[in-house]
Amino acid sequence: MVSINRYLSSQKWDLLLKALPYQLPTTIIGHSVMNQPIYAHRLGNGSAKVLLWSQMHGNESTTTRALLDLFAHLRSPDGTRLLEGLSLMIIPQLNPDGSSAYTRLNANKLDLNRDALDLSQPESIALRKVFDSFSPDFCFNLHGQRSIFAAGKRGNPATLSFLSPSANEQRSYTPARVKAMQLIALIHKNLRLQIPDQIGRYDDTFNPNCVGDCFTSLGVPTLLYEAGHNALDYDRDFTKKMILNALITALNAIEDGDYFNHSTEEYDQIPKNEKDYVDIIIKNVNVKTESGFFKNQELAVLYQEEKMGESVFFRPVYHSFSEKIALLGHRVLNAEDILKDSEVEFMEGKTIDIS
Numbered sequence: 001m002v003s004i005n006r007y008l009s010s011q012k013w014d015l016l017l018k019a020l021p022y023q024l025p026t027t028i029i030g031h032s033v034m035n036q037p038i039y040a041h042r043l044g045n046g047s048a049k050v051l052l053w054s055q056m057h058g059n060e061s062t063t064t065r066a067l068l069d070l071f072a073h074l075r076s077p078d079g080t081r082l083l084e085g086l087s088l089m090i091i092p093q094l095n096p097d098g099s100s101a102y103t104r105l106n107a108n109k110l111d112l113n114r115d116a117l118d119l120s121q122p123e124s125i126a127l128r129k130v131f132d133s134f135s136p137d138f139c140f141n142l143h144g145q146r147s148i149f150a151a152g153k154r155g156n157p158a159t160l161s162f163l164s165p166s167a168n169e170q171r172s173y174t175p176a177r178v179k180a181m182q183l184i185a186l187i188h189k190n191l192r193l194q195i196p197d198q199i200g201r202y203d204d205t206f207n208p209n210c211v212g213d214c215f216t217s218l219g220v221p222t223l224l225y226e227a228g229h230n231a232l233d234y235d236r237d238f239t240k241k242m243i244l245n246a247l248i249t250a251l252n253a254i255e256d257g258d259y260f261n262h263s264t265e266e267y268d269q270i271p272k273n274e275k276d277y278v279d280i281i282i283k284n285v286n287v288k289t290e291s292g293f294f295k296n297q298e299l300a301v302l303y304q305e306e307k308m309g310e311s312v313f314f315r316p317v318y319h320s321f322s323e324k325i326a327l328l329g330h331r332v333l334n335a336e337d338i339l340k341d342s343e344v345e346f347m348e349g350k351t352i353d354i355s
């Protein structure tokens, strides 16, 4: 299976911006390890300031694609009105090297979302400088998550997930954290009609080297957005639309203060993200391993994303098997419909030959 949309290199992104029928105000806020410019776009002159960044992890492109649609929305009458009350600073690709290589990490093989205190990487320093000089009232930390997450134990796929990160070890509800919780509760309520029971909430273990935790501890409400999975939409076109909705909903609520009408209890009721999904479950499989032969098993298969040229290829690999598997599958198939051989030799992580 191949996705044409998941791979969004910095070169591809530049072309998309150049093809716009209008020019975005653009500044260079720093350079990556490989000396690529990191761009930011400042829009609006309103009093409430929001800093957004995407593709801090280079292989998480869905939210960046949603930003392109956000730019278009901000030129509509609704968007123009919104910009009267807001000032936005938008960094679409914080990690241009990782975006081009389709890696989570930057070119020094470091996770920029574990570098908020160390500030050892030029990309982290660029973000921190903007944070200090722009002095935002809110931050949106835009990411993408794997297809393994359910919204609640054995729930629907988590098409979107959120977190209001902790500001300290005690995970206490600081004023900044509460604001982010209220905003997420509002997003959850507004998007429930479109994606019922498909919104999850991330674990809030405190890690001061994560950017969201760091910025929240500095008193700025920081929302983690995760673009997740829905049905068989591996291009994540539907998810992109939901991210856009969630962005517009939150920006409107910041502009009109509507999030004050929501509570931390509503946030706490959002189901937790659970690692309950695999991409395929194959039933009635005969499995051979080093320790024996097992008839009529259920076999779990995961896709591993690999960049090939200008696309992303999903390589199916063995995950686990058992008589009755405790996982959910985005697809559930019968062995004879998908397997090339009547029995398989199981090895975790090995490519599986499927039709």
Ligand SMILES: [Zn+2]
Pocket: 057, 060, 143, 144
């Ligand atoms: Zn991420």
